[in-house]
Amino acid sequence: MARQATTSVEQWRALARQLRVDSIRSSTRAGSGHPTSALSAADLIAVLAAKYLRYDFDDPANPNNDHLIFSKGHASPLLYALFRAAGAISEEELLSFRRFGSRLQGHPVPVLPWVEVATGSLGQGLAIGVGIALAGRYIDRRPYRVWVLLGDSEMAEGSVWEAFEHASHYQLGNLIGILDLNRLGQRGETMLGWNSGAYAGRARAFGWHTIEIDGHDLDQIDRAYAEASEPRDAPTLIIARTIKGRGVSFLENRDGWHGRALNDEQARQAIEELGGVQTVSVQVAKPSASAAPAPAPPAGWTGRPALPTYALGASVATRRAYGDALRAIGAVRPDLIVLDAEVSNSTYSEEFKKEFPERFFEMYIAEQQMVAAAVGLSVRHLTPFASTFAAFLTRAYDFIRMAAISRANLRLCGSHAGVSIGEDGPSQMALEDLAMMRAVHGSTVLYPCDANQTARLVALMADQDGISFLRTTRAATPVIYPPEEEFTIGGSKTVRSSPDDQVTIVAAGITVHEAIAAADQLAREGIPVRVIDAYSVKPIDRTTLHAAAETTRGRIVVVEDHWAEGGLGAAVQEAFTTNAGWHGRLPLSVTHLAVREMPGSGTPAELLDAAGISARHIASAVRALLRSSDAEKRPDERGARP
């Protein structure tokens, strides 16, 4: 493809025509996709790429590269057409759009080196852009800009307004939103139609600089980008009135064409209207190399952290150990960034904030924005930890789900887990967080029971790729492990054990202490039981569970401060599938103690007991299992019993 400079309006026009043609070609070849949503934004992207974007397609890791996020991810044909025009992909690859095995998926994903985050769940791109822009302004201190192409339908998502408020609060002049105001959503007109003044009014009320333009007038687009690029302490929203399907007579501003590819004849006609298949290339400017490198870490900012230690038998909340550990790790890891959703004095992330305020971002009560910002920071190879009450991470589940598709490295901490929080009542109790976080692709789920264990697990999380989640407890609990005890992701600790164990109790977090109390009571009754602290809920320690099941003749009690579905109980049972190497060696009798009725307020002890997960209930479950197997066991087993 012959490269030709594209500096004039005429050349931009040619580029825009080609972007349209290629959007149609790829989606028609695929038989699906969103060509009309690509066509409305083609002029905006043509001018951006030809004159304003600073991006080295040969070096996507260049730290000075601008960032371009298609928040309206369904306009992927346009993005891929740009990649072809920029010489990043071949025509052949362009035409592999949406085919099995192609990097050019239906919505952009970072299997492509020039895509940094997955989009396709609307309302996320701007919030992630806030995270990248925070890095640029406050951490990286690099001159890159963050360009986010927004659809107008997604402006209905509350998460977009979280992004608006945080972007202005943090004075992110390096963030530029480009609103492709094409009026039409999937099934008809949006709430505000072409009322660009309404969008501008909302954006201004949220502290943004706004520019309203005709999104097909290349001069206006040019001037808008120039104005947006001027230094200022406010983010800019360019509100570009556009026409869905622009450039093809039978598509323009028509309902019923969302997410629909043209058939071959329609495509032929459309491409003819657009002037035929073209070979225009765009020379995207590389970023200036003059940007200062990131400041070198001060001396001492390397090596192993001096993790906090807690005396055996002391009473310390795991949430406090989380904060203490963050502070310790932060002292040797300049890449550690901490975010919190206005509860840092409850999650104890304020311990980090006190020491490293310049690496702490207050995200206020906006959990979606908090997670999105962490994803954005991880794009810049930082190591974000984000915390709030575990119950409120449910607010950000779609962002967490998408972060997995983004291959983001995201560390989450949820405090105040379970009924054991006590008097505040069920709205503050996380009882579904283990289920939610386990069902995230490639996630790591950790649930410590003491402070030393917590500190070690936080250190492991800092080195762990993918999405990890730490569940902490509100109440102070006894320290049961010495500071030098080692823990691993995928490990467990057997805290009570003998060769004569009759039943295995599997617990995690707060219930470990209940299980130990039950085991000690049962021991006094002459019933030895094994207690496993399954602090690594995902991946779970199958080997230890299998061995314990063999020893205790398949009798297992699992106890957790969580709804009965999808949490520790499910994790333990999964370990007894053939997938986990278990081949039905012996019958299992599994009793699962979990929260099954809606709790109210009360003391932690009252609520643990009312939920049937206290020491008393665990001991009863053990006795019941033994009674039941006494009654049912086969003759050959009876003889073997000690």
Place this chain on the structure above:
Amino acid sequence: MARQATTSVEQWRALARQLRVDSIRSSTRAGSGHPTSALSAADLIAVLAAKYLRYDFDDPANPNNDHLIFSKGHASPLLYALFRAAGAISEEELLSFRRFGSRLQGHPVPVLPWVEVATGSLGQGLAIGVGIALAGRYIDRRPYRVWVLLGDSEMAEGSVWEAFEHASHYQLGNLIGILDLNRLGQRGETMLGWNSGAYAGRARAFGWHTIEIDGHDLDQIDRAYAEASEPRDAPTLIIARTIKGRGVSFLENRDGWHGRALNDEQARQAIEELGGVQTVSVQVAKPSASAAPAPAPPAGWTGRPALPTYALGASVATRRAYGDALRAIGAVRPDLIVLDAEVSNSTYSEEFKKEFPERFFEMYIAEQQMVAAAVGLSVRHLTPFASTFAAFLTRAYDFIRMAAISRANLRLCGSHAGVSIGEDGPSQMALEDLAMMRAVHGSTVLYPCDANQTARLVALMADQDGISFLRTTRAATPVIYPPEEEFTIGGSKTVRSSPDDQVTIVAAGITVHEAIAAADQLAREGIPVRVIDAYSVKPIDRTTLHAAAETTRGRIVVVEDHWAEGGLGAAVQEAFTTNAGWHGRLPLSVTHLAVREMPGSGTPAELLDAAGISARHIASAVRALLRSSDAEKRPDERGARP
């Protein structure tokens, strides 16, 4: 308690003093709670209760009652103090605040007859209020107003702005937000502090009428409520500048007092400052009885719906059957209301909309608001169904979680489940929805595999209390059940069965068809297998699973189009706990086929196969189980094999 009229400013002042005193008394007695957040709003609530609220405390079911939602649920001491002043609860009950078994939980829950929805997860009250106001304006057509007390910290939640945009879009003049602008969040100042103009600007930009007042000036409060009560087609936000801890010198506008009860001495001093314990009652006005009753349903709007039927062997998407069934049920159920998040032509809820546009609410791309509106509609005893892509219901997980605490009756449908959606890629694929929805208290989770089954299950959902979820499939799938087939919540269908079955295959939805194909292939190979369609994922049909496990010697293959965690596999395994009546009767060999790698784009068949959940993989898993049990089985078993 002597009742005395409270019509003058002086009487309002006395009531406000008592609300403050009682907020302190109850929280000090509890040893926890949020008295300072109650004190800032006491004047606002005193005037509201004394002059503007229309509510019959003796008849909370009165359909003309106003609705009062404490979106800032942590101000519960103020709400309970109001209940005492209104004579609804005794002083003794007031002082049971936060105690185990008390109805007066840390945050309001509808175990109290005067509380309609649970709050405590911030940012939800206004969105639920939108739902009640929609009912009042468009369905009930009653004159009630919806008053929502908002905290300023929660204004950072995007869901609040979803509520703002929908309330103005639907011209909800019957919705009045009261913003308690006390400047201080949990750990410091909010993003906007006391900048009431900024809040007013945002609200106006979102189409609201705004009134800015001093929230401790009773005259200003009075005038603001009067103005807000005037008829208009826009919702009103009263922005009341207040002081956190107002009325107690050592609490006023002080950081560090959020969520902290006074100790006994502090309480004594505070109550003294406030003039001591008082006995003021408030006569809340009852609603006018003159409101017209709801229109009687037209003739024919009773009885059983004429559900759609589909011919055996036809190819019909379950999502289409969902829409068809809604339309049929809507014809006999005037209480049926349908909501969708801008994808009604994908979920097929548009089939209902076409027939009953007056009972369909377009919620645009705002899933949190959609679920909240459904909760609000359920407060008015309507029967809402809300649908979007199942993947995007993750956006509303906190609202669904809270809906369970609200004891709401909420029916959700998520379409486009699993990798089987094909080319659109992972952002659109629900792969965690079963885990998410199972881990909701009291939920029902249904996953039909054919159109007739879908129609029956939708009819069952319409009669089902609590939170129910229907998972539908994008692709057209064969109709395998005759129209007259009956289904039950908690049931299953055994679609292949013989006494000689060697392995049980448990499937649901799209994988039922793969399982049938595998079974037919295996039958040709001389391996009879049982196939169970576990369309009721929660509750699951334990009895059938137990019997099948017995017949097939514990050999089970579970196959699902979902991540491996928390979905059908977990549901099946839970059925084999002692809790479910399974007492380790025989060893189980469970192979779990689920999605374990991040999918991309491709055809449904390619993606099902790549995920290892297609017929080919199911048949292989069956053969592997048989080989492995051949190798491992005990001598007595070997002889018994046919």
